[in-house]
């Protein structure tokens with residue numbers, strides 16, 4: 140390495156360290172887990188906005204420093220505008236165990252003027268294949284909107300602003316596992332999905348438009364943080380105690396309200412474009428938990 144190169148390397152790393160220090164509120168809870176030179180802090184005065192960028196070289200992402208168990212976890216996102224075909228922006232919770240749990244929001248970009256798809260999925264003990272896809276009722280690149288997950292012993296709600304778009308009821312009584320013992324980290328990322336994301340891969344990414352930027356703010360947790368040392372998770376006992384004393388662990392939060400039932404019906408009738416439960420060609424028989432994904436079930440509970 141010549142002197143010039145060393146000087147440049149030093150300069151880069153010093154300015155990066157300063158950026159992190161000034162934006163400390165966000166970075167108290169998160170770190171960049173890939174593509175760190177693509178991460179920007181345009182709201183550095185407030186320390187509250189983070190931009191993730193994708194270009195032909197790499198995407199980028201961040202992850203929480205600690206995992207969480209139960210509660211409500213969400214964030215506001217503003218997605219890539221204009222021609223976002225081929226881009227995939229994700230916001231998800233995932234555990235680090237071998238039989239992992241995962242709750243996903245994935246935003247599949249589109250050509251200008253065509254709608255994004257929001258795909259959600261639920262993994263319990265490593266088993267996923269539970270995709271649901273919807274169109275949104277607004278342009279998610281025009282402004283920030285809240286995306287979040289409410290999670291207790293009875294159910295998991297996927298929320299967009301204050302609208303419930305999906306429910307996953309605890310299926311243990313059907314002999315299926317539920318997400319009830321594995322704390323999960325919060326992740327977000329933007330990456331290149333041009334081989335499949337937009338009209339099944341027919342629309343490729345227009346790299347002349349790079350970088351593609353997704354923006355984040357207002358991370359909001361009302362949950363139980365579990366201490367961890369590396370990938371070693373501490374005892375979650377305290378989080379069970381907290382669950383029963385918290386608002387999100389109360390019995391009525393384990394049932395759907397009338398507003399939530401109405402939201403779910405409206406989404407199902409007007410916005411769902413794909414549901415694994417109705418994909419007859421995909422499974423030999425309908426997955427057992429699907430009986431709970433229909434309005435008849437919601438209104439009875």
Ligand SMILES: *[C@@H]1O[C@H](CO)[C@@H](O)[C@H](O)[C@H]1NC(C)=O
Pocket residue numbers: 247248249250253254255256336337338339
């Ligand atoms: C993109 O737009 C086309 C045409 O409206 C639509 O069929 C498709 O579902 C949209 N979304 C994605 C991610 O392909």
